Amino acid sequence: MELRFEDRRDAGRLLGERVRARAAERGWPDPVVLALPRGGVPVGAEVARALGAPLDVLVVRKIGLPGQPEVGIGAIAGEAPPLFDERALAMLGITPDELGAAVARERAELHRQEALYRRGTPGPDLRERAAVLVDDGLATGVTARAAVRLLRDEKPERLVLAVPVGDRRATAELRAEVEDLVCLSEPADFRAVGLWYEDFDQVSDDEVLRALADLSAPDRLRPVRHR
Secondary structure: OOOOOOOOOHHHHHHHHHHHHHHHHHOOOOEEEEEEOOOOOHHHHHHHHHHHHOEEOOEEEEEOOOOEEEEEEEEEEOOOOOEEOOHHHHOOOOOHHHHHHHHHHHHHHHHHHHHHHHHOOOOOOOOOEEEEEEEEEOOOOOHHHHHHHHHHHHOOOEEEEEEEEHHHHHHHHOOOOOEEEEEEOOOOOOOOOOHHHHOOOOHHHHHHHHHHHHOOOHHEEEEEEEE
């Protein structure tokens, strides 16, 4: 099925309906929505509303191809080492060492966003909960994969990935890494996430902060386990 969305909120409302049905069908325990900023946040906000669940963010940064930063060939999440698309690196003849400067820039931006969005608060305790990871789409899948692997270490009861649109190869590969994957549309001629939105303008920091203020404050008061 191929869909085209008006904007991220439209995509989030449609995705939220599907996610709510899947949650009821499979009995997801105490879900929390974790959106990838910035583009995933408007989508995640609508999914959180549909589920009646709190919204939080998981900051992950894409590592772009030199000269073409929009083409993701790697990603970083938390303080974990970079995760690279090894197939893409081999095809392009690039080594991870050659991407050191890009990794450093993205690590700095990751820290900036975490400080701004989280304001010193820790992430939610995911034990005995369904962690619902949301983004605005899957292209190579490397960013989502870095996020999934970081969340897996938090030991959620159920790990779910939900996106409005995705490349077929990326969704097939990621299905093996989560308990549930919800994707509304997997076009045969995917090419890029933005092609499936009428409005794909950049999301601002202020939009992210407003969404978090509206939907996440009570959950950020939950007890957090000590590491």
